[in-house]
Amino acid sequence: MSEVSNPVRDRSDRLPLSLGDQLVGTWTLVGPDDGAEGLLLVTPDGYAAVQLADTDAAAPLASAGPVRLDEGAGTLTFDLPAAALTERLGAEHQVTIEGDELRLQRDGAALTWRRAEGADRAA
Secondary structure, three states, X not given: OOOOOOOOOOHHHOOXXXXXXXXXXXXXXXXXXXXXXXXXXXXXXXXXXXXXXXXXXXXXXXXXXEEEEEOOOXXXXXXXXXXXXXXXXXXXXXXXEEOOEEEEEEOOEEEEEEEOOOOOOOO
């Protein structure tokens, strides 16, 4: 049997994940607590798919398109073709991530998302 030339390292010495790496994944809407439901998927190559449904809406709003993250400014800009969704979601947001909670804030209002159960973070 051959010897292992590169022993497995403790992962605790890894650099912290960038904001972009933390953002990648699947998120479920948890706030504001107005009865709305939502799902947000952010891909590593800069795209997002989002679905929002109000309790009083006839049908959910859904769209997909590119997103731009400015890590220095901490902003995320959605470029979604669905005008109704962009009106509801907005275009540019301040982004904060703490643990499994994502906050997208703009114009004094915030959407709070929680990482979906079983969804992996970027490794």
